[in-house]
Amino acid sequence: MKRVIYLLMICVGGLFASCEKDEIGGTATEALAGEWQLTVDAVDDAGNVVLVDPFGIGVILGITYNTAENVADKMYVSDLGNFWDYTVVVNADCNNLTFSSNGEVQNEAYDCKVNIEGGKMLPGAATTPSGMPADSLVYYVSFSDDENPATYGYSKYKVSGYRRTGFAADEQ
Incomplete structure (x- = not known):
């Protein structure tokens, strides 16, 4: 009987010893990365809104995420094809x-140049539709193949919104 108790104690001890968890680190751009509920407005050179939601698309989902190099000074910005496909x-x-982007860079979604400027994330600066605070994201974007600014009198698009919470009340 003593053997069974000793054997059982050894097995239980081994079980507890094997349950250690390794810390999993984040990515280099973790502070800026996320899914975002965004709106797009046409603005002039000074950033003044000229046309609200010029294409009538409403709220879109966009993402910011780490590059494969996992460095803190580079990241991806994408609209997941929900606005201009960049x-x-x-x-x-x-x-x-x-x-x-510090000037025009190649779009990886299709062949055009994209300029992103003035991008910033403001922790807790947005209010979601459910009334809760969330991080805010804003940036300005323009495209080499876009003829609309010259035609309709604006210079670029202001993309702004809040970090996606995952709550149904905040989805638009």
Whole structure:
């Protein structure tokens, strides 16, 4: 009987010893990465809204995420094809929560150039439709193949919104 108790104690001890968990780290751009509920407005050079939701698309889902290099100074910005279909690598500053392309960069979704400027994430600065605080994201984007600004009198698009919460009340 003593053998059975000793054997059982050894098995239980081994079981507890094998349950250690390793810490899983985040990505280099974790502070800026996320899914975002976004709106798009046409703005002039000064950032003043000229046309609200010029294409009538309403709220779109966009994402910001880490590159394969996992470095803190580069990340992807994408509209997942919900607005203009762009996926670009931008320069990121995770300490200041800012990002931009510093001029035109190649779109990875299709052949055109994209310029993203003035990108910033503001922790807790947005209010979701359910009334809860969330992180805010804003940036300005323009496209080399877009003839609308010249035709309708604006210069770029302001993309802004809040970090997706996953709650049904905040989905639009």
